[in-house]
Each structure stands twice: as structure tokens, then as C-alpha cells.
Amino acid sequence: MKVSGFTFIRNAVKFDYPIKEAIESILPVCDEVVVMLGNSDDDTSILVDSIGSPKIRVISSVWDDNLREGGRVLAEETNKALDAINYDSDWAFYIQGDEVFHEDGLKTVQLAMKEHLEDANVEGLLFNYHHFYGSYDFIGDSRRWYRNEIRVVRNDKAIRSFRDAQGFRKNGKKLKVKKADVWMHHYGWVKPPASMQAKQESFHKLWHSDEWVNSNIAQSSEFDYSGIDSLAFFEGTHPAVMKERINRVNWKFDFDPTKKKLSFKNKVLQFIEKLTGKRLGEYKNYTLLK
Numbered sequence: 545m546k547v548s549g550f551t552f553i554r555n556a557v558k559f560d561y562p563i564k565e566a567i568e569s570i571l572p573v574c575d576e577v578v579v580m581l582g583n584s585d586d587d588t589s590i591l592v593d594s595i596g597s598p599k600i601r602v603i604s605s606v607w608d609d610n611l612r613e614g615g616r617v618l619a620e621e622t623n624k625a626l627d628a629i630n631y632d633s634d635w636a637f638y639i640q641g642d643e644v645f646h647e648d649g650l651k652t653v654q655l656a657m658k659e660h661l662e663d664a665n666v667e668g669l670l671f672n673y674h675h676f677y678g679s680y681d682f683i684g685d686s687r688r689w690y691r692n693e694i695r696v697v698r699n700d701k702a703i704r705s706f707r708d709a710q711g712f713r714k715n716g717k718k719l720k721v722k723k724a725d726v727w728m729h730h731y732g733w734v735k736p737p738a739s740m741q742a743k744q745e746s747f748h749k750l751w752h753s754d755e756w757v758n759s760n761i762a763q764s765s766e767f768d769y770s771g772i773d774s775l776a777f778f779e780g781t782h783p784a785v786m787k788e789r790i791n792r793v794n795w796k797f798d799f800d801p802t803k804k805k806l807s808f809k810n811k812v813l814q815f816i817e818k819l820t821g822k823r824l825g826e827y828k829n830y831t832l833l834k
Contacts, residue, residue, distance in 0.1 A: 545661055547654075548629035548699070549574035552621035553641040554582030554607060556591055559746065560739040561641040562731055564591055565785040569645040570637050571597055573654045580625035582607045603628055615708030622705035626697075633699045634661060640709070642732035644783045645695075649726025656724045657696065667703065667719040668712065669696035670830060671726055677733040678769040678797035680782060680790050684733075686774040687810060687823065694721055694830055695728060711829040721830045729783060736795050737766035769797060773805045774814075 549570045556563040567577055579592055579602045592602060605624055611617040622638070629636055635657050639645060653669065660666040670692050675684040694711050697703050697719065706713045713719060735743060741764055748757045782790060806814065817823050 545635070545658055546630065546633045547574050547635045547637055547657065548633040549577035549637045549639065550580070550622075550625040550629055551577070551639050551641065552580035552582065552605070552618075552625050553588060553592070554621075555584045555586050555746075556588040556641060557586040558584070558588075559743040560735045562644055562786070562789060563588070563641040564595055565644045565783070565789060566639050566641055567592070567595055567597075567600065568785045569647065569783055570639050571595075571599055572647075572650050573657075574599060574637055575633070576601055576630060578603065578625050578628045580605045580621050580628070582621060601628075618709035619705035619707060622709045626703070626705070627701070629699060631699075636697050636699050638695050638697065638712075639728075642730060644729045644731065644786055646727045646729060646781075646783045647785075648781075649724070653696065653724050653726050656722065660722055665720055666722050666833065667698055667700070667714060668694045668721040668830070669724040670721045670832065671695045671724060671728045673728050673730055674778065674780070675730045675733065676778065677772055677775055678799060679795075680731075680734060680786075680793065681778055682775040682797070682799055682801070683778045684772070684774070685776040686806065687813060687817075687826075688773065690827070691823065692723075692828075692830075693728070694719060696724070706829060713829070718829060718831045720833050722833050727780075729786075731786075735767075737769070740767035740769075769799075771805075772799070773810075775799055775801050777801055 551566065553561060553563045571577060577600050579600060581589060581602050581604055583606045605621060607617050611620060626636055656669055673691060673693060675689040677684050697712050703712050703714045744767060745757060813824055
């Protein structure tokens, strides 16, 4: 069995993306990792090179900044990376620049890939998600955060990144997937307030015009984290590759998780979810196989 990792990144240093940790977290189960390196104006290439693994293959790319509608450029870069993996790989392990895979799941995901290798009906593997917000101590626990997403797909050129690169589809249809009991940690909302504000201003330009961004994104030197609806204390462990980054934290984020900013409807839906484990009306960009 052969496994290729793939990802894309641009301006990781400027916007404080944990791309180094992201790549390192999947290297142990990958025979190669393709990094589609976008045209950056910082030292992202040096950061990626510092990993020093012969498994990493960096490919330069120029983003089409005109593909703003729905974040299409993110899917475009994802597809470029997916198309560049070795033709004889069986599986493709996807990770985004603000995600880090927990090492506790390395053996599990490897076994899952082996188990379903000969079953063509299984087109991908579904992961669990923790979404961190404000600091490494809090996770989002409201309905605004997706609970699962596909991060391993077959090396099938009919499989394409969907919309803004959150998931995948094959010939426009949802992938048939098996659940892997592993965790991806999403750190996209954990950055120093100044870096977070800069990222927001830049990131929204992948979806909207400059005029929309100027009218709808608050002009500030630092991001205001206080508007979040609901958080919970994180009681688990972070991936080992995140230790150094977490130790460098130089800002303080205070939040009382007992104070919720939820509508009555969302309070009811969240209560039902905690009681039953089911999320009513949940968006699922996949077909889960039994």
C-alpha cells in the first residue's frame, strides 16, 4: 500500500499558519507529501524546507486571485496538489495549512486504509474534528462548527475538491466513506490577535470583492475574539508536534464557557444533540457507509 500526502499553502509565516506542524503530523504514514506552494511574499518556502524530510516534494504555484467566488481558488490549489501525487499511490491523505493530525490516530488510519484497500466502494475516510478558538484551551461546541470531514481519498482523478476545499466529490456526487475514529485538530482560529485580524482581511478576499471586505470586515489592528457564541474547555491533548508552538503563546484569551450567546432555537437543538448525539439538520458532504 502506498500513501501520498498533499496540501497547499501561501504566506504561512505572514498569517501564522502551522503548516510545518501540519506536514510533520502526517509524514509518518505517507510515502511522500506534495506541498503546493503558492506565490508568497514571506519565508514560507524556508519554513517548509526546514522540515528536512526527503519525503516532501514542493511544487511552486501561482494563485488565480480572480477566483474569488465561494473560495474557488482554494479548491483549485487543492486539486493541483492532488493531481501531482505519484500515479501509483493507493490513497491520498489531505491536510490543510491550519490543521494538525493527532499522532494517536496514526496507527488507526493506517489500518483503516489497509482494511478498505480492496473495497472500491469505499472512496474515502471520515475524520473527527476539534475546532480551537482564541487559545489552545478552548474548542467550539456550537452548531457552527463541522464535526467531521473527509481527509483521506482514493487516488482517483475523478475525485475533486468541492467548493472552498473543505471536502471532496466524485463526478459531482458525494463520496462514499467509512468513519475512522481519529482526530484532526483545526487551529485556524488560534492566532495572535494581530495575525488573526490580518488573516481575516486577506482570507475574505478569496470570497468577496475589496469593496465587500472594506464594508463588512472591521478595520482594526487586532481581531476581537469576544463575539463567539459558545465554547468549551478542551480536556484532551494536543498533537506532540504542536508543543513548541503552544509554548510560544504570547497573548491572553479569557472566556467564560458557561456564558452562551445562542438563540432559543440553537439552545434547543444543542440540548437535543447533547442528549442524543444527533445533530438535526447537519450538513454532510459525504455518504457514510455502515
